Amino acid sequence: MAIGSSHDLKVGQKVLAIGNPFGLDYSLTGGVISALDRTIPSDEGRTIEHLIQTDAAINPGNSGGPLIDSAGRVIGMNTAIFSPSGNFAGIGFAVPVDTINRVVPRLIAYGRYVRPTLGIVTDRDLSRRLLERGGVAGVLVLQVQEGSPAARAGLKAAVIGRDGDLAAADIIVGVDGREVDSVERLVELLDAYRVGDKVILRIHRDGQLIEVDVVLG
Known part of the structure; x- marks a missing residue:
């Protein structure tokens, strides 16, 4: 079976799903792509991102x-359904094949999925509260881990005043020209790179925008 790609899929495109539902071997069902880039919660409380939604x-x-x-051509791997009863209710999800092509070699090489990292500690709620107070949309650098890529690149951790307010902080607002407005978006963008790749972070610091080169760890 040939391997296709998933970056150029279109809503409405015809798709076929193969599997063994309820132990019935080699079953084939058909449908269309209902939506792209879906995010759903997993059983472990995390999120599964960039899924293909299908009514197959x-x-x-x-x-x-x-x-x-x-x-x-294979464009995804059937993964989950959305159903109150646990059976098919018209909404299924598949992991895009481009994601599989990126993840599987790392699983083979390391025995687990190794995400490229900056070496920072962030806080979703604090980043969101800063935005609500009229601050910059981005990811607050709460801490910089010693010896990390972020530390080597000179990123600065937040400074908390005696009153508990933020006195100063680096806020990541972009990666290689693409906007970052949340922790989830930052993780999503970095996930497309490999350990050792260099990225250009756009940082809001002291009222100014600067760019910093970082080699991912």
Whole structure:
């Protein structure tokens, strides 16, 4: 089976799902791509991002099977459904094949998925509260870990005043020209890189915008 790509998929495109629902081997169902870049919660309380949503019937036993396009190319891996009953209700999800192509080599090489990191500690709620107070939309650098890529690049951690307010802080607002407005967005952008890659961070510092080169760890 040929491997396709998922970066150029379109809503409405015809797709086919293969799997073993309820133990029925080699079942084929058809449908269309209902939406792209979906995010859903996992059973562990985390989120699964960038999913393909499809109305092709996916039931327990389909997980791990391929989602293919009309030319027979694999474009995703069937992963989850949204259903109050636990059975197919018209909404299924698949991991895009481009994500699989990026993740699987790291699993083979390291035995686990190694995310590239900056070596900073952030706080979603604090970043959000700063924005609500008229601050900059971005990711607050709460701490910089010693010896980390961020430390080597000179990123500055937040300074908390005696009254508990932020006296100063670096706020990450972009990665290689792409906007960062949340912790989730920062993780999403960095996930497209490999350990050792260099990125250009756009930083809001002391009322000014600066750019900093960082080699990911």
